[in-house]
Amino acid sequence: MAxxxxxxxxxxxxxxxxxxxxxxxxxxxxxxxxxxTILVLFGFALGPDAQALRDAAAGALWLSALFAGVxxxxxxxxxxxxxxxxxxxxxxxxPRWVIYVGKLIANSLFVGLMLIIVIAVGIALFQVSIPxxxxxxxxxxxxxxxxLVVLGTFYAAMAxxxxxxxxxLPLLLFPMLVPVLLAAISASKALLVGDMMHEAGAWIKxxxxxxxxxxxxxxxxxxxxxxx
Amino acid sequence: xxxxxxxxxxxxxxxxxxxxxRWVLRGVSLQLEPGEIVGLLGANGSGKTxxxxxxGTLLKPTAGTALIYGHDVARETDAVRSELGFLAHTPGLYxxxxxxxxxxxxxxxxxxxxxxxxxxxxxxVGLGHVINERVRGFSxxxxxxxALARLLLRHARVLLLDEPYSNLDTAGIALMNExxxxxxxxxxxxxxxxxxxxxxxGVLDRTIxxxxxRVADSRPAPVPRLRPRTAxxxxxxxxxxx
Numbered sequence: 524m525a526x527x528x529x530x531x532x533x534x535x536x537x538x539x540x541x542x543x544x545x546x547x548x549x550x551x552x553x554x555x556x557x558x559x560t561i562l563v564l565f566g567f568a569l570g571p572d573a574q575a576l577r578d579a580a581a582g583a584l585w586l587s588a589l590f591a592g593v594x595x596x597x598x599x600x601x602x603x604x605x606x607x608x609x610x611x612x613x614x615x616x617x618p619r620w621v622i623y624v625g626k627l628i629a630n631s632l633f634v635g636l637m638l639i640i641v642i643a644v645g646i647a648l649f650q651v652s653i654p655x656x657x658x659x660x661x662x663x664x665x666x667x668x669x670x671l672v673v674l675g676t677f678y679a680a681m682a683x684x685x686x687x688x689x690x691x692l693p694l695l696l697f698p699m700l701v702p703v704l705l706a707a708i709s710a711s712k713a714l715l716v717g718d719m720m721h722e723a724g725a726w727i728k729x730x731x732x733x734x735x736x737x738x739x740x741x742x743x744x745x746x747x748x749x750x751x
Numbered sequence: 752x753x754x755x756x757x758x759x760x761x762x763x764x765x766x767x768x769x770x771x772x773r774w775v776l777r778g779v780s781l782q783l784e785p786g787e788i789v790g791l792l793g794a795n796g797s798g799k800t801x802x803x804x805x806x807g808t809l810l811k812p813t814a815g816t817a818l819i820y821g822h823d824v825a826r827e828t829d830a831v832r833s834e835l836g837f838l839a840h841t842p843g844l845y846x847x848x849x850x851x852x853x854x855x856x857x858x859x860x861x862x863x864x865x866x867x868x869x870x871x872x873x874x875x876v877g878l879g880h881v882i883n884e885r886v887r888g889f890s891x892x893x894x895x896x897x898a899l900a901r902l903l904l905r906h907a908r909v910l911l912l913d914e915p916y917s918n919l920d921t922a923g924i925a926l927m928n929e930x931x932x933x934x935x936x937x938x939x940x941x942x943x944x945x946x947x948x949x950x951x952x953g954v955l956d957r958t959i960x961x962x963x964x965r966v967a968d969s970r971p972a973p974v975p976r977l978r979p980r981t982a983x984x985x986x987x988x989x990x991x992x993x
Contacts, residue, residue: 528862535859539845539852546847546885606894607841610809611901615860616832750828751810 529621536625543602544633550598551633558591558641566648573650580649581711585667585704587641592634592671593693596679599630604683619746623676630672638668651715659723660714666730667707670737674699677741681748703737706730760785760909760940761806765815767964768801775801777964778815783942785908788935788976790951791944793961799944800840800913802961806942807837807911819909836907836934840914842898846887850878850897853886857901872900876926891918899930910934910941916950928954935976948973 544550565583569575603609612622642664645651654660678695682688710726761783768776776798783789793799804810805817808828816823822830844853854869873882876896886894895918902910915927931941931954945951948958955972 531862532860535856539848539856542852543845543847602845605846607839607843608845609843610807610837610839610841611843611857612860613809614807614832614835614837615857616829617860617862618829 529617532615532617532621533625533628536622537628540599540602540626540629541632544598544629550595551636554591554595554598554633555637555640557594558587558637559644561587561590562641562645562648576649577651577715578712580645580651581708581715583649584641584645585708585711587645588634588638588668589671589697589700589704591637591641592675593696595630595633595637596675596696597682597689597692599626599633599676600679600683600688609683613749619749620742622749623680623742623745626680627672627676630676631668634672634675635665635668638664654714654717656714656718656723659727660711663707663710663714663723663727663730666727666734667703667711670703670707670730670734671700673734673737673741674703677745677748680745684748684751699737703730703733706733758785759783759818760787760820761942762818762821763802763806763815764817766802766805766812766817767814768798768805768810769813775964776805776812779961779964779966780815781959781966781969783940785940786935786938786978787956788931788941788943788954790948790955790958790972791942791961792946792948792958793967797961798964799961803837803911803913803942803944806909807835807839808832809837834908836902836905836910838898838902838910838912838915840917842894844886844894844897844901847885849883849885850889850900851882853897854901854904857904861904863904869904872903873897875903876900877922892920892923895919896923896926899927903930907934908939910939910943912941912943914944914946916945924950932976936978953977 562583565579565587566576569579603612646653674696678699679692682691682695685691706726706729710723710730713720713723713726759782763779763781766776766779767774779802791799791802801810805812806819806824808824808831811825818824819831819834824831848856850873851869854872858869870879870882873879876899878893878896878900881893886897889897910931916924919927928951931943934941943951943955952974954976956976958970958972959966960968
């Protein structure tokens with residue numbers, strides 16, 4: 524019975540976050556626009572050399588997703604801070620992890636949609652041909668997005684208690700994301716060039732392991748960062 | 752509903768709270784019995800809201816113990832939260848949800864049955880005509896009423912109200928008093944942070960004044976509440992005199 528109530532609470536939070544985001548629109552539009560803009564800027568920085576663009580595509584894609592994602596994670600708690608909704612949210616009975624999981628689901632859909640747009644633009648802009656192993660590449664994008672959202676949602680909750688949250692979030696998040704980004708970029712790059720060295724599998728396993736470890740750790744620690 | 756561990760609805764024993772180097776509460780001790788409605792008075796910065804937030808499990812005391820029906824607010828948060836109805840100074844609503852959706856979210860978080868009558872709660876607080884309108888367009892008073900409707904969903908045994916009359920018109924104040932009185936008459940307790948006593952005349956049993964983080968005074972309300980038993984006696988007396 525208690526578990527059913529928790530599932531209901533998770534659904535409620537995810538529904539509330541997605542509904543407010545869908546209606547305000549400004550959030551998603553600005554996040555997606557930022558992701559695409561960063562990608563275009565990378566394109567300008569790399570110049571017209573087609574090979575250089577292809578080599579840098581994976582890194583540029585993930586870094587664009589990261590910078591745009593930070594904006595999305597900050598927004599997800601901004602809604603709670605406006606008019607003191609976070610206090611009300613914490614007043615409801617039930618474990619604190621349900622708040623985290625609810626926000627995680629909403630952020631996953633939100634960042635996933637943004638990532639689709641960034642990937643589509645990236646493929647066109649960086650003249651990347653879709654590899655034969657595209658299902659594996661899709662898996663890498665999914666695992667990378669999960670790692671990004673798990674840590675982003677957690678550290679955004681931690682930063683939300685601070686007045687300097689916009690600055691604090693990247694400072695906390697970026698160092699923790701290094702292993703996820705390294706694995707995601709390396710696996711994506713290997714798959715994009717045909718994985719001749721057969722290294723993608725190892726990176727994908729590593730990425731999956733990071734996701735699992737970070738998910739379990741943040742699920743356990745969330746209560747301590749959201750309560751004061 | 753959680754089983755009671757104590758006869759007292761609200762109890763504080765030497766509650767202290769520090770923010771950085773500043774002690775906002777310096778050892779507050781107070782008790783509220785079930786059915787008692789108490790106004791918490793004091794100047795700005797005296798520690799009223801901090802005390803209310805400690806009872807509401809939103810802050811942990813630096814020292815001392817705060818209990819709601821015998822449950823420690825710092826350690827038994829879930830048991831405490833299922834007893835509480837907390838109305839903060841800010842409404843805590845989602846601007847891009849409608850009035851009904853805000854209540855639906857509250858009902859889901861409280862684990863209330865799906866068929867729970869949200870519209871009736873909205874009708875009661877006078878928002879029946881804006882059920883499907885987004886909160887973004889509501890006035891401060893309407894938002895206050897919606898927060899009150901959300902409070903009604905809880906059927907709480909303890910009400911913690913932080914300046915509940917702010918932004919309310921005369922009808923809103925009367926509605927707030929009706930809800931507080933109902934809670935008291937049903938055996939619930941209420942701790943109401945106030946800046947002035949006038950709107951709560953005839954609602955309170957007692958007032959407690961906080962000064963510099965300590966209880967400076969506790970006395971019966973100037974216009975005390977007519978409790979049900981007293982009211983019945985008064986009605987019987989009036990009938991006998993005819």
